[in-house]
Amino acid sequence: MKKIVILPSFERSIRRFTSTEKDRLIITLEKFNDFLVTGRISSGLGFKKIRHDIYEFRIDIRLRVIVKDEDDALYMVLAGTHEDIKRYLKDFS
Template sequence: MRFEFKPSFDRSLKHLDSQRKDKIKEAVSKSIDFFETKIKPKGLGLKNLKGDYWEIRVTIKERVIFRFRGEVIEFIIAGTHDEIKKFLKRI
């Protein structure tokens, strides 16, 4: 399994403060570990949203969206719950 970070994901992290970035990176790291080991760490909130799109709940407000593309997991965007809702309306 391969993991890709889309340019939109990198752009979504640019405007965040370092504390929020660190929490997002930690959640992404935990999810990658889960996909590789099939052992779900405590507190990893995964939810299927729409088709191939999935959500990782980082905090109550912060989310990360990713999707499955065959053997590739694409991390697409990170943001608040409202930012994610806007993104999902556009797809």
């Protein structure tokens, strides 16, 4: 199983979340972990491939998490809105 690495950019991005958003993030990360362990996607996770090594999944209707898949690790890169995600993809394409 791949290890999960939390990048500083991810930590910075969740600092501005409200306590409710942080609670939703925790629940979503638990669902993501279950997906990694079992291979079954929980309804509502919305896990999808964006580019060859970049994936996203939903926290809620407004917020997403970006994950980068490299070698033996999954890097949690960013959590934010659709606009935050677009900006990240534009800057790092």
